[in-house]
Amino acid sequence: MEQPNLKYIKELSGDDIEFEEKFISILKDEFPSEKASYQEHIANKELAMAADVVHKLKHKFNILSMEEAYRFAVTFEEQLRAGTADMDSDFLVILNKIEDFLKTI
Template identity: 60%
Template sequence: MSMPNLDYIKELAGDDIEFENQFIQILKTEFPSEKVFYEKAISENNFYDAAQIVHKLKHKFNILSMTDAYALSVTYEEELNAQNMEKDEQFLNALCTIETYLKTI
């Protein structure tokens, strides 16, 4: 699985370090609660809410240049809408990768 990086954010921000830092802060603020929301939805077999949060999270994969995880989340969102959570473990691994990464930036 691809590792997260800030290449896309740096490209968007250009020389605007303040914008880059604000973007990173938004990720650090939103991600933990979204991960908790996902885990709660899965534990309750709430496929609709799980699919909704996967939809939101897939954009964070894209922003962090995690192309493999983005592709996984596109497929997984469709599967959740069909009440299939087989890719839960793979998805959680991707979330843990982001969680670890956000602590380093």
């Protein structure tokens, strides 16, 4: 399974360490609350609202060079909008992997 990494951020920053650090800081600030919001909406069976959060999160997957996770999130977002959350446990695996990664950088 793919691992999150900073390849895209490094390419985007073009060796601008300050830009890189700001970008990472934004990820670290936003991700935990978005993950918590997603989990709350799932727990409350608010699938359309969960889909909105998945929509936001999937772009972070691209930023962390997780193309497979991005494609998975696109499908999961559609599933949530259709009224089912069958892929939730697999999505949580991705979120937990990112959360663990963010703690290391």
